[in-house]
Amino acid sequence: MPDTYDLVVIGTGPGGYVCAVRAAQLGLKTAVIEKRSTLGGTCLNIGCIPSKSLLYASHAFEDASHKFKDIGIGVSPKLDLKTMQAFKQKGVDGNVKGVDFLMKKNKIDVHYGAGTITAPGKISVQREKGNATEITARNIVIATGSDVARLKGVEIDEKRIVSSTGALELSKVPGKLLVIGAGVIGLELGSVWRRLGADVTVVEFLDRILPGMDGEIARQFQRLLEKQGMAFKLGSKVTGIDTSGKTLKATIEPASGGKAETIEADVVLVAIGRVPYTEGLGLDTVGVQLDERGRIKTGAHYNTNIDGIYAIGDVIAGPMLAHKAEDEGIAAAEIIAGKAGHVNYGVIPNVIYTYPEVASVGQTEEELKAAGIAYTVGKFPFTANGRAKANDTTEGFVKILADAATDKVLGVHIVGPEAGTLITEASITMEFGGSAEDIARTCHPHPTLSEAVKEAALAVDKRAIHM
Ligand code: FAD
Ligand code: NAI
Numbered sequence: 001m002p003d004t005y006d007l008v009v010i011g012t013g014p015g016g017y018v019c020a021v022r023a024a025q026l027g028l029k030t031a032v033i034e035k036r037s038t039l040g041g042t043c044l045n046i047g048c049i050p051s052k053s054l055l056y057a058s059h060a061f062e063d064a065s066h067k068f069k070d071i072g073i074g075v076s077p078k079l080d081l082k083t084m085q086a087f088k089q090k091g092v093d094g095n096v097k098g099v100d101f102l103m104k105k106n107k108i109d110v111h112y113g114a115g116t117i118t119a120p121g122k123i124s125v126q127r128e129k130g131n132a133t134e135i136t137a138r139n140i141v142i143a144t145g146s147d148v149a150r151l152k153g154v155e156i157d158e159k160r161i162v163s164s165t166g167a168l169e170l171s172k173v174p175g176k177l178l179v180i181g182a183g184v185i186g187l188e189l190g191s192v193w194r195r196l197g198a199d200v201t202v203v204e205f206l207d208r209i210l211p212g213m214d215g216e217i218a219r220q221f222q223r224l225l226e227k228q229g230m231a232f233k234l235g236s237k238v239t240g241i242d243t244s245g246k247t248l249k250a251t252i253e254p255a256s257g258g259k260a261e262t263i264e265a266d267v268v269l270v271a272i273g274r275v276p277y278t279e280g281l282g283l284d285t286v287g288v289q290l291d292e293r294g295r296i297k298t299g300a301h302y303n304t305n306i307d308g309i310y311a312i313g314d315v316i317a318g319p320m321l322a323h324k325a326e327d328e329g330i331a332a333a334e335i336i337a338g339k340a341g342h343v344n345y346g347v348i349p350n351v352i353y354t355y356p357e358v359a360s361v362g363q364t365e366e367e368l369k370a371a372g373i374a375y376t377v378g379k380f381p382f383t384a385n386g387r388a389k390a391n392d393t394t395e396g397f398v399k400i401l402a403d404a405a406t407d408k409v410l411g412v413h414i415v416g417p418e419a420g421t422l423i424t425e426a427s428i429t430m431e432f433g434g435s436a437e438d439i440a441r442t443c444h445p446h447p448t449l450s451e452a453v454k455e456a457a458l459a460v461d462k463r464a465i466h467m
Contacts, residue, residue: 001109001135005031007336008123008137010115010281013041014048014322015313016143017099019329024106026337031135032108033115033125039099042145042314043322046165049095051188053088054168055353058195062355070392079196081173088168111135116282117142120308139308139336142288142296143329144281146274146314151180153240154270160248161241161268164189170267173197178250178265180238182209184352185271187225191354193267194230201231201263203238205255205272210352214364214413217399221358221415224395228355233263241268276315291317301341302332310336324348347430351420356396359419361427362411365401374404378436378460380452382416384467387447393417398456400426400436407435407460418449425453436460 006028009016016032017039023030038045061084064077103110113127117140126132148163150156158166167189173196179186182204194200202209209232210218222232235255242249247264276295283290289297289305296304296311303310312332313325324343331341352358368375381397382388396416402409412426429439439457444450458464 005137007139009141011143012039013145014043015325015329018326019333022330022333030108033111035114038096040096044095050168053091054192057084058192062195142311143313147277149273167269174267176265179269181271203233207235217413301335349423356416357419358415359423360413378456380455385452398452400456402436
């Protein structure tokens with residue numbers, strides 16, 4: 001261990017480990033501190049990766065149960081949840097090992113234990129057992145991520161009342177699953193368990209699902225989820241859960257108050273958001289400032305108010321997304337190494353990995369209206385896309401919003417098959433300041449789902465071909 005590291009990163013989620021790798025590439029002697037027993041943070045251990053494995057596996061189960069016969073494949077699928085959970089764990093293990101490898105390859109020291117900043121440049125690392133180790137560093141990046149937001153009066157036991165962490169670990173398909181919160185976690189994990197046989201009801205405080213997502217896309221997506229069998233109670237709140245009986249009894253009231261009703265469930269998933277995680281970091285001692293929502297306050301260079309202490313990822317403001325954390329990690333490492341790191345917050349894609357997927361980048365119609373920006377809209381449904389028709393995956397549409405005066409792409413929103421992959425051409429167009437015409441004039445391979453993006457771009461100028 002060197003006397004002083006150039007950089008110590010606390011937390012090894014996608015923000016922290018990527019920051020460490022970039023710093024090592026730039027020649028900084030770097031270490032990471034992680035209090036879990038494995039690297040990779042929320043995303044790799046209990047977030048993005050295991051949820052995507054279960055979404056993939058449960059989608060395959062649903063296809064085998066309902067779609068295969070239409071394709072001419074006769075099977076009688078039987079769910080083996082234990083093996084499905086093992087499949088998920090294999091994906092997690094593979095990814096976590098990958099981060100181990102990256103640390104070794106880049107000669108980054110890994111210190112397991114909880115990191116506490118005792119003074120600027122000084123960190124103490126406490127393992128579960130034994131004495132704390134003291135580490136010194138010229139620069140510290142805090143990348144401690146986020147934790148589950150709790151609902152007052154509802155205690156999460158991770159067995160019957162679960163957060164996303166418990167919902168990824170269920171050993172039995174619940175007969176009835178009540179989801180609190182129609183956000184990303186509620187809809188992704190609600191989809192997993194519905195596909196595997198649960199009767200799923202989602203209770204949402206607001207009068208719409210997926211706040212922040214383009215309203216037209218969200219409405220269409222809700223209709224598709226309802227068609228699949230998911231039930232929604234919008235404009236409603238859970239005010240308490242009676243856990244005394246064999247089944248849980250949740251009391252639900254209209255958000256604005258009124259007559260209560262009871263919904264019974266075997267499992268309740270609390271998915272009402274996540275909160276920044278700063279516990280035990282010693283921020284009070286060193287005087288690092290937080291904002292009104294408990295996030296670490298940072299300047300344009302990810303600097304906190306204390307010299308040499310930076311913060312990135314879920315623990316600071318902005319969307320709580322792995323790729324946002326990664327890009328901030330790269331930018332912070334570059335800034336610390338004296339380069340010009342930068343993240344374009346106007347072009348951070350957002351994907352929901354359900355079936356169909358939902359993906360968006362840039363501004364929504366609601367945001368453009370609120371900002372008084374004149375825009376044109378081009379839409380194209382997957383029902384008119386050759387590949388979608390061939391695969392019988394025709395749900396959804398592509399919507400492109402372009403500046404009315406300049407045709408510059410301002411936002412792209414997709415609900416449909418592989419939306420998460422399709423969105424990247426929109427992101428790249430926006431990074432280059434491109435126009436709808438640029439997408440429309442780019443030759444897209446046939447037959448691909450990406451032709452729906454091209455057609456939506458043509459539709460901005462009212463000249464879609466296949467409509
Ligand atoms: P984290 O990944 O939370 O990592 C922080 C790390 O810091 C943790 O390992 C923690 O143990 C460690 N730590 C905390 N305090 C200390 C300390 N004092 N000392 C040492 N170590 C410490 N995002 C997407 O973009 N796509 C998805 O598909 C997606 N799916 C998700 C699914 C679920 C169920 C959940 C819960 C989240 C999902 N997210 C997804 C969000 C994503 O996981 C986060 O945005 C991302 O992990 C944030 O990265 P981070 O590096 O800021 O923090
Ligand atoms: P979220 O912020 O996406 O959704 C929470 C939902 O709960 C909102 O619709 C909100 O209005 C509602 N809500 C809040 N309080 C409520 C109450 N008392 N009763 C009923 N509804 C209530 O949060 P979620 O789904 O927990 O996810 C947390 C974070 O994790 C998200 O910010 C997301 O960025 C990230 N994530 C990303 C994924 C992805 O990129 N595919 C997947 C899963 C999580």
